[in-house]
Amino acid sequence: MRYISTRGKAPALNFEDVLLAGLASDGGLYVPENLPRFSVEEIASWGGLPYHELAFRVMRPFVAGSISDADFKQILEATYAGFAHSAVAPLKQLDANEWVLELFHGPTLAFKDFALQLLGRLLDHVLQKRGERVVIMGATSGDTGSAAIEGCKACDNVDIFIMHPHNRVSAVQRRQMTTILGDNIHNIAIEGNFDDCQEMVKASFADQGFLKGTRLVAVNSINWARIMAQIVYYFHAALQLGGPARSIAFSVPTGNFGDIFAGYLARNMGLPISQLIVATNRNDILHRFMSGNRYDKDTLHPSLSPSMDIMVSSNFERLLFDLHGRNGLAVADLLDGFKASGKLSVEEDRWTEARKLFDSLAVDDEATCATIAEVYKATGEVLDPHTAIGVRAARDCRRHLATPMVILGTAHPVKFPEAVEKAGVTAPQLPVHLADLHEREERCTVLANDLKVVQQFVSAHGNRGKPL
Ligand SMILES: *Cc1c(COP(=O)(O)O)cnc(C)c1O
Secondary structure, eight states, X not given: XXXXXXXXXXXXXXXXXXXXXXXXXXXXXXXXXXXXXXXXXXXXXXTTOOHHHHHHHHHHHHHTTTSOHHHHHHHHHHHHHXXXXXXXXXXXXXXXXXXXXXXXXXXXXXXXXXXXXXXXXXXXXXXXXXXXXXXXXXXXSSHHHHHHHHHHTTOTTEEEEEEEETTOSOHXXXXXXXXXXXXXXXXXXXXXXXXXXXXXXXXXXXXXXXXXXXXXXXXXXXXXXXHHHHXXXXXXXXXXXXXTTSOEEEEEEOSSSHHHHHHHHHHHTTOXXXXXXXXXXSOOHHHHHHHHSXXXXXXXXXXXXXXXXXXXXXXXXXXXXXXXXXXXXXXXXXXXXXXXXXXXOOOHHHHHHHHHHEEEEEOOHHHHXXXXXXXXXXXXXXXXXXXXXXXXXXXXXXXXXXXXXXXXXXXXXXXXXXXXXXXTOOOOOOOGGGTXXXXXXXXXXXXXXXXXXXXHHHHHHTBTTBOO
């Protein structure tokens, strides 16, 4: 499989190189040159497979030529064996023809584990083969950092540095990162905010001299392997609800458009999906595009669903690429315009094309809490605020009652007790494997909000705690 850039000017790469690359050299994102397509008969034949075997069938074409079947099978089996539910991604019925797909049974209790548990293992496999070591740097306001650290903790060839804003993440989220001890795990609390952390990661990619030749790898949501891993659970859900013989609708709590873009790819690979609902919080740039063809940058509004607090949506470019007939130069023009003006809209017929599949809703904090309360009252289920936004959007935007509606349950409610308590619901307990989280030893270094200080720290510790 070869991968091409959404901006048309970077060289095509194979899977292995895409895994290690961040942005393409022209500033674009990598997408498969040709998407695999499965027949309805083939998809139907996968019914009843264990999750890791389904994952093998769905993702095999994407890694072809880079990872052998035997190795890939083994990696996938190990990846999903660490999930706390034997179904890996169980479906729970909420209402007539309405289900939540629970994606929070991984080690850090959010859907990001599906991709990052795999990414860590893929990186280690490829690096082992090449005899290479890499450094990962990332910034987090919560979920991504812990999932990335959990995914990389067993990697022999990776040192991971995750920066979070000092005293600005919840105790559960901080401890999910800082209690993972290993000489290749480096938690940095920055005396600044999340944007300061992110800016330092960006600046480090732009000027890598401090790494003395060691390759820097990104694990943010633009990484192709993360999108790829998320395609699988759309197939998994559909197969349990009568697909592919019938169509399924999905409602997806959305921030950077990675998770829902995986659903869009599943449909283009042959899975009958009749509707994809973009569910956002008040940070609603995607809702403004879907409802009115206006992708206009706004300020950041902190919300009770912080994992969806974004100003621009980094994977949206991948959809724009398809909407423009995969013309990379047209996409580059459009995004240059957006960079200059903060505004973007597409030609009417392209927007109409998108609207055939996508609907959207923006849900504020008040409606989020009301939905948590509503669902708790009706079913006894406690939703996290992100999932609650998905449920609200599913109920308001649904096209056909006869089509099964699946809401992606993106996080466990215990991670976001503030919203749950505001809804008047008692937050649930930590699951067994995290029950002693608050007693575990923490390791973290507090650093000044200063790029030089951070880069010195990385170069002094980037080789399993020793200097690069
Ligand atoms: C990351 C995240 C999202 C948003 O997913 P995107 O792929 O960025 O759209 C939603 N909910 C939770 C809990 C998350 O951690």
